[in-house]
Amino acid sequence: MAVFEQLVLSFIPLFVAMDAIGTLPFLLSLTEDMTTLQRTRAVRYALITALALGLGFIALGKGVFWLLGITVADFLVAGGLILLVLAINYLVRGRFIELAVAAERETVGVVPLGTPLIVGPAVLTTLLLLIGEYNIFLVLGAFIVNIAIAWLAFAQANRIARFLGAGGLSAVSKIMSLLLAAIAIKMIREGIMGILAV
Numbered sequence: 792m793a794v795f796e797q798l799v800l801s802f803i804p805l806f807v808a809m810d811a812i813g814t815l816p817f818l819l820s821l822t823e824d825m826t827t828l829q830r831t832r833a834v835r836y837a838l839i840t841a842l843a844l845g846l847g848f849i850a851l852g853k854g855v856f857w858l859l860g861i862t863v864a865d866f867l868v869a870g871g872l873i874l875l876v877l878a879i880n881y882l883v884r885g886r887f888i889e890l891a892v893a894a895e896r897e898t899v900g901v902v903p904l905g906t907p908l909i910v911g912p913a914v915l916t917t918l919l920l921l922i923g924e925y926n927i928f929l930v931l932g933a934f935i936v937n938i939a940i941a942w943l944a945f946a947q948a949n950r951i952a953r954f955l956g957a958g959g960l961s962a963v964s965k966i967m968s969l970l971l972a973a974i975a976i977k978m979i980r981e982g983i984m985g986i987l988a989v
Contacts, residue, residue: 801933840905864985870907871978878972
């Protein structure tokens with residue numbers, strides 16, 4: 792198979808699984824009460840986390856999962872529970888997380904933005920399948936290109952936040968919290984079905 796063809800066939804499923812454009816509203820929701828600088832740092836942490844997790848998984852994923860006895864289904868349930876707790880917290884208390892210190896606020900870039908929203912079970916499963924089928928360096932290249940696309944999309948977050956204003960961000964946050972809860976339930980359901988299928 793041609794190198795370019797393998798690269799494209801690696802890129803497309805990762806692009807769909809990562810869904811950077813679809814994650815952008817969640818980024819805005821999770822960072823609605825942050826300053827421009829804090830949001831920029833949160834985005835940086837999110838992308839560094841996503842990149843490190845993806846690279847680590849490409850290098851060690853199968854071995855670590857085997858060593859710890861973790862399956863992809865287990866990872867789906869764990870990621871789904873994290874997202875569900877965040878969504879319920881927003882619906883009940885009006886915010887995803889309660890973090891008063893600026894440095895702590897920016898850690899939303901690590902969890903839940905970096906993982907499981909940018910690089911979560913879907914991306915990790917896709918990577919696992921791709922490295923078993925295509926050249927690992929081409930899969931690595933496709934993953935890095937997708938991280939770059941996510942960075943380009945998230946770089947617009949401050950501009951979009953200014954355009955929407957406080958009221959617009961609040962409205963987007965309420966809608967996204969419901970969608971986040973639905974995505975969480977879907978992840979948990981798929982994980983449980985995977986566990987029961989074993």
